[in-house]
Amino acid sequence: MANIEGPRDSVQKIKFTGDQKDKLRHYLQQELSVTEGERSRLLDKCKSWAKQANSRRQRTDLKARDSNIDMPLTRQRMMQNSARLLNPIFQQDVLFIAKPRNPVVEDMARAVEKLNDYISDNIPYRSLCGEWIEQFQTFPFGVVKTPFIQETERIIRWKELTGYADEETGEEFGPLDEYNIRKLDKQKVTLRKLKDKTEKYYLEVDEEVPVRVGAFPEVVPFEDFIVPMSTVDVRTADWVIHRIWMTKPTIKSRIRTKVYDKKDGDQDIMDALGEPAADRERLLTLTERRDRDLELDDTAKQYEICEAYLKWTPNEEEEPVEIIVTFEKSSMVILRAIYNFYHAYKRPFVAHQYETVLGSIFGVPLTFILEPLHVARSASVNQRLDAASLAISKVVIVPPGSDLKNLDVGVWRGTFLEGSIKKDELHDISLENKFTQLPELEAQLEREADKLAGLSDYSFGQEQIDRPTATGQIQIIEESKQPQYIMLERFRVALAEVSKHCLARYRQFYPEGLQFYTMQEDPEGIQLVEQFFQWPDGAIERDVIIETKVSSSSMSKQLRKQELTALLDKLIPYFDKLMQMAQVATDPMNPSAIIAAKLMNGLYVAMDNMLTEFEVGKKDTLNPELINEIEVYKQIQQAMQQMQQQIAQLGNQNQQLQAANAQLQAGAGQGQPMAGPPGPPPGVQGPMPMGAGPQGQGGAPSPVQQ
Incomplete structure (x- = not known):
């Protein structure tokens, strides 16, 4: 498998004249020598920080039966800080948005946003950001490189033969007659009988097919990214070097595919390189590093290949130009020297720091901030464990010539000493020593570490009682999130820079426009919709602001x-x-x-x-x-x-009237005069019977009265 940066026809090799190549070689060698001397002290410190981040620091005064535990104080804060940066970004429906700088380019901004969303779907941004954050938490800075990659892989397949094929190319140029069939025995050809009882010849073809094409950001190991110690940022640095470790077969493959030159001057490249003499060294490894004096097989040995991005002035009369020089460090053999083929963002690196230092690319990592508390916390725990170990150990003083001295030490934890005592006496001395103040000290160290890491009680789901009012709680929540907001604003700017690098790569290698597909959901299901993006005339950043949505x-x-x-x-x-x-x-x-x-x-x-x-x-x-x-x-x-x-x-x-009416009806049925309803109260005129006139006006008596 080979990674080729960009199409081969876009690479323009440098034609050196006179001693230009030797001067360039001498300049790179001198700069590397000076930088490595200053950088060695930093790398020693980085090894300690890497162990601290993974809770693998070792005690220097370690003795037998001493505790050797490194508490994960730093690791816990790193994970919490990483979650506070990643969670707001990846909670959004899209990672990046495009804001138009004026209403005229609003449609273009929407198109750029769709294209950026398509590019982001092909990049594992979550794992990329996780590795990036962990790197700049551990080391002075973290670096992401965004090249354009054409990743190919060689496969073997069977191809049906209808005519005689060339042995090397597999190209058919003649019929399969008896003469040519005899020649097929020398090639990888098989005869297969099909179900219809026919026979066909198949040729085994070795092909190289693309498996991944596009801009894919990747985190560069800190120890493999070399810059001068006085560097302010990547763009203004005199030079930056990306170190790549390669085996001999990989270099031969790149020479064969014409990625690297075949000769350095009059000497063959492979002869000038010699044999690799070292295996790769990392800042943190879980296995013991092999001794360099041991004989290593060729598969373990690797060449230290340096890819330098620098400004080069061919002559005093000419302007400096950006070039990319690939060379082997130990022999200083130049494998390739080309003009920088990137149209925009010629140095495809984005560096970010946990805390910035003005005027320097080297920032302050979280491991450096928490280092004193981390050491004190682990020392306190080890001290308590050592005390507990001593508590079950004893020193026993025995009479001279006692057989107890020959007792197996593994039976118990202690030591026998001879003393001037009687034969029937034994004296034991306990080594117990209690540390009552250490638990409170450890709790205080944990609280101080939370404050230094920018964490508050609200980050762990705990409420404050200092301000019991609702307004006070909201205010303290906002206060606790201010360090996170500052880090988030800086990190989202760096992440948007990576997105701009990706757009620049696609624009360079697809200048005629980019055709892609997006998924849209309709009543019939999810459909693939074809999209075509036509690049604008000017720079995208001139008309559109690209940033994270959060x-x-x-x-x-x-x-x-x-x-x-x-x-x-x-x-x-x-x-x-x-x-x-x-x-x-x-x-x-x-x-x-x-x-x-x-x-x-x-x-x-x-x-x-x-x-x-x-x-x-x-x-x-x-x-x-x-x-x-x-x-x-x-x-x-x-x-x-x-x-x-x-x-x-x-x-x-109403009930009284109904009762009276019932009595009247009962009296009429027995032939007795029916009793009238109860009269009105005194002084109140009762109701007049139906059909009767008013009293005193000659009205006829009623039938009941008669």
Whole structure:
């Protein structure tokens, strides 16, 4: 498998004249020699930080039976910090957005956003960012390289032969007659009998097919990215070197495919390189490194290949140009020297630091910040374990010539010493030593580490009680997130820079436009929709701002939405309580009605103050004043009670009338005069019988009276 950066026809090799090549070789050798002397001290420190990040530091004063535990104080803070950076970014539906700088290019911005979304789907950004964050947490900076890769792989397949094929190319140029069939025995040809009883010849063909093509960012190991110690950033550095470790077969393959030159001057490249003499050295390895004096087989040995990006001035009269020089470090053999073929972002590296240092590419890693607390925390635990180990150990003083001295040491933890004591005496000395202050000290170290890592109690789901009010809690949450917002703003700028590198690579290697497919869901299912992006005339960055969708301001808006959601959760039980109090306050027969009305008014005032403090709109609608409604409801209740009393009286009178009517009907059936209904109260004129005139006007008597 070979990784080729860019198509071969876009690479323009440098034609050196005179001693230009030797001068370039001498310059690179001298710069590397000076930088490595200054860099060696930093790499020694980086080895210690790598062990600290993975909780693999060793005690220097280690003795037999001593504890050797390295507590994961730094590792825990690294994971928490990484989650605080990754979670807001990957919670969004898209990673990057494109903002138009003016309304004219709004359509182009939407098209760039779709293209960027398609490119992001092909890149494992989550794992890339995780590795990147862990690198700049551990070392002074982390580096991401964004090349354009054409990754190919050689495969073997069977090809049907209809004519005689050339042995090397497999190209058919003649019929399969008896003469040519005899020649097929020398090639990888097989004769197969098919189900229809026919026979066909198949040739084994070795092909190289592309398996991955495009811009794919990758994290560069810190020890393999070399820059001058005075470097401010990648773009303005005198030179930057990406070190690549290669085996001899890989170099031969690149020479065969014409990626590397076949000769360096008059000497063959492979002869000038000699034999590889070392295996790759990493800052952290879980296995013991092999001694360089041992004989290593060729598969383990690797060449130290350096890919240098630098500005080169061929002559004093010419302007400096960007070039890429690939050379082997030990022999200083130049494998390839070409003009930088990248159209934009010629140095495809983006460096980021945990904390920046003004005027330097080397920042302050999290491991450096937590190193004193990490060492103290582990030392405290080891001290307690050593004390516990000594607590079960004893020193026993025995008489001279005692057989106890020959007791197997593995039976118990202790030591026998001879002393001037009697034969029937034994003296034992306990080595126990308690450390009562260490647990409190360790807890304090943990709290200090949280503060240095920019973490607060809210990061772990714990609430503060220093500010019991709702406003105070929201304020302290915002305060605890400010370090995260600062880191997020810096990291999202670096991540957007990687996205710009990807767009620049696709624009360079697909200048006629890029055709891609997006998935859209419709009633029939998920459909692939063809898209075509035509590159604008000028630079994309001139008209469009490319950035991550998440930002500290958007996270603050998200917090505001969470506040409103929490407020809604509070309003529902408030309304329920208000309804219960209103039912008591509007009941005139309830002796607690007056108390309920006053409590209801107090609850209304408290809610009104809270809505005013939180600046909630339409608070009169959310929290209406109900005092007038309660008075009106009381009057309605009183009127309804009076109506119910009148209805009850009328019902009683109706029952009396029905009883009297029943008595009259019973008397008429027995031939007795029917008793009339009870008369009206004294002084009230009773109802006039039907068909009878008023008394005193000569009205005829009723049949009952007759």
